Amino acid sequence: MRSRSRHSEAGGSVGNNHGRRVFLKALGFAAACPFARAAAANADSERPEPRGRVTDAPVADAVTASDRTPFYGVRQAGVTTARPANGMIASFDVVAESIDGLERLFRRLTERAAFLTSGGLAPVADPRLPPPDSGLLGPIIRPDALTVTLSLGASLFDDRPWLTAHKPRRLSRMARFPNDALNRRICHGDLALQICANTRDAALHALRDIIKHCSDQLVLKWKQEGDVPVLAPGSGAPAESARNFLGFRDGSANPDASDLDLMDRLVWVGPARDEPRWATGGSYQVVRIIRNFVERWDRTPLREQERIMGRAKMSGAPLDKPDAGEFAVPDYASDPLGKLTTLDAHIRLANPRSGGDKESLILRRPFNYSNGVTNAGQLDQGLLFICYQADLEKGFIAIQNRLNGEPLEEYIKPVGGGYFFALPGARDVSDYLGSALIAAVREGSSRTSH
Amino acid sequence: MKSMRFLTALAAALISAGLARAETVTLDLVGPISDYKIYVSEKLDKLVEDTKAFTGAVKAGDVARAKALFAPTRQSYEAIEPIAELFSDLDSAIDSRADDHEKAEADPSFTGFHRIEFGLWTKNSTDGLNSFADKLLNDVTELRKRIVDLPLPPEKVVGGAAALMEEVAATKISGEEDRYSHTDLWDFRGNFDGAYKIVELVRPLIAQKEEDFLKGVDDNFNRINATLSKYKEGEGYVSYEKLSEADRKVLAAAVNKLAEDLSTLRAKLGLD
Numbered sequence: 001m002r003s004r005s006r007h008s009e010a011g012g013s014v015g016n017n018h019g020r021r022v023f024l025k026a027l028g029f030a031a032a033c034p035f036a037r038a039a040a041a042n043a044d045s046e047r048p049e050p051r052g053r054v055t056d057a058p059v060a061d062a063v064t065a066s067d068r069t070p071f072y073g074v075r076q077a078g079v080t081t082a083r084p085a086n087g088m089i090a091s092f093d094v095v096a097e098s099i100d101g102l103e104r105l106f107r108r109l110t111e112r113a114a115f116l117t118s119g120g121l122a123p124v125a126d127p128r129l130p131p132p133d134s135g136l137l138g139p140i141i142r143p144d145a146l147t148v149t150l151s152l153g154a155s156l157f158d159d160r161p162w163l164t165a166h167k168p169r170r171l172s173r174m175a176r177f178p179n180d181a182l183n184r185r186i187c188h189g190d191l192a193l194q195i196c197a198n199t200r201d202a203a204l205h206a207l208r209d210i211i212k213h214c215s216d217q218l219v220l221k222w223k224q225e226g227d228v229p230v231l232a233p234g235s236g237a238p239a240e241s242a243r244n245f246l247g248f249r250d251g252s253a254n255p256d257a258s259d260l261d262l263m264d265r266l267v268w269v270g271p272a273r274d275e276p277r278w279a280t281g282g283s284y285q286v287v288r289i290i291r292n293f294v295e296r297w298d299r300t301p302l303r304e305q306e307r308i309m310g311r312a313k314m315s316g317a318p319l320d321k322p323d324a325g326e327f328a329v330p331d332y333a334s335d336p337l338g339k340l341t342t343l344d345a346h347i348r349l350a351n352p353r354s355g356g357d358k359e360s361l362i363l364r365r366p367f368n369y370s371n372g373v374t375n376a377g378q379l380d381q382g383l384l385f386i387c388y389q390a391d392l393e394k395g396f397i398a399i400q401n402r403l404n405g406e407p408l409e410e411y412i413k414p415v416g417g418g419y420f421f422a423l424p425g426a427r428d429v430s431d432y433l434g435s436a437l438i439a440a441v442r443e444g445s446s447r448t449s450h
Numbered sequence: 451m452k453s454m455r456f457l458t459a460l461a462a463a464l465i466s467a468g469l470a471r472a473e474t475v476t477l478d479l480v481g482p483i484s485d486y487k488i489y490v491s492e493k494l495d496k497l498v499e500d501t502k503a504f505t506g507a508v509k510a511g512d513v514a515r516a517k518a519l520f521a522p523t524r525q526s527y528e529a530i531e532p533i534a535e536l537f538s539d540l541d542s543a544i545d546s547r548a549d550d551h552e553k554a555e556a557d558p559s560f561t562g563f564h565r566i567e568f569g570l571w572t573k574n575s576t577d578g579l580n581s582f583a584d585k586l587l588n589d590v591t592e593l594r595k596r597i598v599d600l601p602l603p604p605e606k607v608v609g610g611a612a613a614l615m616e617e618v619a620a621t622k623i624s625g626e627e628d629r630y631s632h633t634d635l636w637d638f639r640g641n642f643d644g645a646y647k648i649v650e651l652v653r654p655l656i657a658q659k660e661e662d663f664l665k666g667v668d669d670n671f672n673r674i675n676a677t678l679s680k681y682k683e684g685e686g687y688v689s690y691e692k693l694s695e696a697d698r699k700v701l702a703a704a705v706n707k708l709a710e711d712l713s714t715l716r717a718k719l720g721l722d
Contacts, residue, residue, distance in 0.1 A: 095703040128717035159696075216670070216707035219699050 052258050054365050055251025057242035058085045061233040063198045065142035071117040073425045075268060075281050076433070078147035078194050079388050080257040080363065083242075085230050086203050087196040087367040089287050089384065090223040091189030091418065094156055095216065099441050102163075105217045106150075106434035109193075110426050112213050113148035113433070116141065116206045134212075136205040144202035148210075149194040150433050151285045151420035156190040166440055168269075168279050168421045170392040174286075177400055179409040186222040186289055186416030194285070194386065194422075200225065222416065224289050226367025226384035241316060241326060245292050245368045245381045246411070248309050249316035252326040253351055254364050266395075267363045267388050278436035281424030284392040286362075288385040289369070289416035295378055297411045308407045310345030318347070329353065349402045362387040362395045382412070392419060476720060479604050482651035486607050489647055490530050494594040497526040501590045505583035508566060511576045520570065521633035521686055524563055527590075528640025529647070531617060532610035537596055543589045547627065561585055564628075571630035605721045611648040612712035614641045618705045623698065625690040635678060635687035638701075642678075645712065646671055656718055663718070667711050670704040677701055 063084065069077045096102040119141045122133040133141070157167035176182055193210065197203040203225070211220060228242040241251035255262055264270055271280045297305070306313055316326025320340040332353055335341055341348050351361070364387045371380040389395030426433045500523040507516040527534060527545065535541045542550070544562040551557035555568055561582055569579045618641050621627060628634045649667060657664065677697050681688045693701075716722075 093699045093702075095699055126717060128720075128722050130713045212710065215710050216703050219702045219706070 052082075052239060052256055053241065053251060053254050054080060054083050054257045054363060055241050055254045056082065056239040057229060057231045058083070058198075059231045059233055063145060065144045065198065065202075066119075067145035067198060068119065068143040069117060069145055069147050071114045071148075071426070072428050072431070074427055075283075075425045076147075076149050076422055077117070077425075078149035078196055079283055079365070079422060080263050080267060081147055081196075082257070083228065083365050083367075084145045084196050084198045086198065086200045086225070086227045087194065087365075087384070087386070088203055088207070088223055088225040089386065089417075090193045090195065090207055091153075091221045091287075092191045092193070093219040093221050094190035095219065097160075099162060099438060099445075101217065102434075103438045105214065106438065107432045108214055108217075109148075109150055109210065110432035110434075112210050113150070113206075114426070114429070116209060117143055117146045117148060119143035119146075134205060134208045136201055136208070141205070142202070144198045146195070146197040146202050146206055148206055149196075149285075149422055151192045151194070151422040152434075153189045153191065153418055153420050155188060159190075162445065163441060165444065166276055166278065166437060168282070168284070169275050170284065171421050172392070172419060174417060174419045177414065178404050179412070180414045183415050186224070188418040189221045189420075191218070192285070192287065192418070192420045200227065224287075224369055224384050224416070226369040228367055238325070244366070244383055245294055245370075246297055246305070246309070248305075248311060248313055249326050250366060250383075251364055252311070252316050253347065255361055257363065263363070265390070266361050267390055269390050273390065276440060278440040279421065279424070280436075283388045283390065283422045284395065285420040285422045286385070286387050286389075286392070286396040287417040287420065288414050289382065290385050291380065291382040291413045291415050293378070293411050293413070294381050300411070307342055308346060308411075310341045310347035319345075344406055346403070346406055346408045349406055350399055352402075362389045362399065385417070388422065476604060478655050479608075479652070479719065479721075482655070483602055483604055483607055485651050486648065487602055490533055490597060490602070491594075493526040493530045494590075494597060497523070497590050498587075498594050500526065501587050505566075505587045508570075508576050508579050508583040513570060513574060513576055516566075516576060517570050517631070520563070520567060520631060521628075521636035524633075525636055525640035525643075527563075528637045529644035531641065531644065532606065532613040533597060533602065534593060535613075536600070536606065537593065540589055540593045540596070544586065544593065547621075547629075549626075562589070564630075567628065567630045604719075605716055608648065608652060608716050608719055608721055611645040611715055612709055614645040615705050615709035615712055617641060619702070619709050623702050623705060625693075628690065632689040632691050633687070634690040635681055635693065638674075638678060639687065642671065642674055645708070649712075649715075652715070652719060660718055663711065663714075667708065670708045670711070673704045674701060674708075677704075 067084075069081055071077060094102075094105065096105055122135065122137070122139050122141050125132050152171075154167065154171045154173045157163045157171070158173075173188060174182075193207070195203045195206050197206070207223070211218065231240070231242075241249040241254070244250040255266055257263060267283050269275050269279045269282050269284075271277070300308075302313060306319065310319055310330070311317065311326070312319065312322055315322070317324050318328055318330035318341065320330050320332075320335055321328045330341055330347070330353065332341065332348060337343075338345075338348075364385070366386055367384045369382055369384045374380050387396055423433050424436060426435070500519065504516060504519040504523045507519055531541075531545075534544070542562075545564070546560065546562060547564050548554040548557075548560055548568065551560045554560070555565075563586065565582050566579050566586065569575060569577070569582075618638060622634060622637060622641070625632065625634050627637055649664075649671075653664065677700050678687070680697065681692060
């Protein structure tokens with residue numbers, strides 16, 4: 001197993017915190033722009049090093065403000081990147097009535113994301129001017145494992161005749177499932193940003209920077225922040241999945257993000273798929289804001305909770321192998337009547353492990369959210385569910401259709417979110433996010449004009 | 451002594467050299483500020499006059515006439531809102547909204563334009579509005595009195611352009627301002643006109659140095675004008691509810707960008 005800490009700037013040469021500090025010191029940590037040098041040291045690795053399961057709980061003290069997730073690469077960061085403690089989705093309406101306008105927006109977003117994720121000195125100006133940086137992170141912007149992942153919604157394509165023909169084949173407006181109570185104020189969008197970081201402040205700083213720099217083209221529609229519980233340091237060697245607000249470990253069956261071939265099959269759109277050529281290296285992103293009725297859940301007997309989920313609550317072990325740990329694979333074939341794991345248990349419906357559903361796996365990357373109090377005086381808490389897949393229909397939609405009517409529905413209510421397509425990455429500083437799409441549109445229009 | 455005085459003068463000259471640009475520009479602002487003062491008093495005169503007619507209709511029980519006068523009367527106030535807001539007691543009495551008050555519409559401190567709007571549109575009646583009408587006329591008259599003798603601080607005047615855009619961006623673009631009458635587009639017009647007036651007054655001072663900046667600002671004002679003109683009806687505008695989602699986005703983006711750009715106007719004029 002690869003190193004569990006997230007110090008991609010240090011490559012594989014440093015295996016612990018102490019070592020990393022020494023390493024950063026050697027790089028000139030106190031110098032004006034420490035991260036640029038760290039970035040150079042990492043130039044040969046195009047992608048952040050995946051860390052086994054994306055959903056493993058982050059470990060306190062194993063992360064620091066100087067953690068840097070490389071921005072450039074053939075694929076965007078923030079998808080197979082190990083999930084840090086904080087994440088948010090911000091959804092925007094786009095004002096861009098021409099291909100030039102859209103290119104300008106993509107270039108500006110790329111420029112901001114590249115800067116924010118690598119860090120450096122906060123820009124300053126004449127004090128009579130509004131400061132160019134919010135100052136949230138102080139005079140030095142530390143990357144804090146920040147990722148900014150750009151994705152596009154169906155409406156961006158549908159509302160612009162010059163773009164419609166280039167829409168990814170399976171990108172659609174999220175339709176209601178039977179248990180949904182979608183609130184239109186927190187649904188859909190032309191463009192989404194997934195912003196993740198070790199700290200909430202780093203993510204919010206990035207959001208405010210982007211809003212400030214793109215105000216003429218991006219109108220904020222909704223946002224949802226979330227986080228995951230961080231494990232105490234030294235709590236044990238084996239990785240464990242972080243818990244959701246139902247108190248269960250969430251992500252035990254998530255595919256291994258360090259298996260690059262598996263990721264190519266499940267997560268990334270490859271050249272062989274019947275998708276527009278520009279979409280190669282992208283991924284379908286599903287966002288669901290799923291409210292959990294936590295008071296009611298907390299008044300539900302433990303055995304019933306475990307039956308509904310199909311797992312032991314504390315250990316995360318599948319019910320047919322209670323002593324085997326959370327990563328054990330349940331053997332449903334030996335339990336055809338559902339005596340150990342009920343046939344409608346959440347994990348059994350979601351992933352029947354029947355062999356024929358290999359294609360319908362998804363890579364989950366969720367965060368827990370806690371928003372306040374409902375009109376009825378209950379906690380407004382739940383899951384900011386995010387997942388990635390190469391095929392939206394065979395991925396999330398197929399899984400959700402199997403889950404429709406599951407007993408868990410009594411305790412959860414999807415209220416918002418949307419479907420988006422995460423763009424391929426920006427290869428290097430000469431490239432920008434969305435460049436292949438822009439080129440495809442230009443090529444298409446020059447072809448028709450000849 | 452002589453050399454000493456010379457040195458002191460020299461030091462003073464050196465110190466002031468650093469501020470020279472700012473001072474020159476502040477002097478240059480004298481003309482624009484006094485022009486703006488005239489603009490403000492004209493708006494205030496019109497506000498008082500229009501409010502007399504509006505509150506007169508309310509007190510006469512003429513619902514239709516009162517409704518027709520509501521939006522045009524407010525426009526003068528909206529155009530000079532940043533100056534009116536220098537007096538927070540009056541601004542709150544004249545222009546606060548139900549959600550500024552703990553008990554919303556039922557709150558006794560909820561007075562002014564929106565309290566009367568609530569009665570006219572929600573209850574389609576002038577019942578119980580007499581005292582609010584009297585108070586509104588008193589308050590706008592008092593506002594004019596206070597502003598007449600008020601020296602206008604240059605940074606408030608210049609900053610007013612951005613402040614107007616912030617108002618629209620923060621609480622108006624959503625249609626929350628005139629929630630009973632949906633006459634928000636009239637208010638927008640007043641806010642944009644008031645902001646554009648300030649840009650026009652200072653334009654000659656920065657026309658050469660800030661050509662690109664002014665072009666960007668003009669582009670966004672033009673975008674707003676073109677969008678709003680689609681919704682023109684008679685002397686004013688159709689209901690906010692008829693504003694399309696696409697046009698609302700265009701307005702929101704232009705307003706946000708103007709708020710960003712105009713937030714630098716003070717510094718561009720050397721104001722601190």
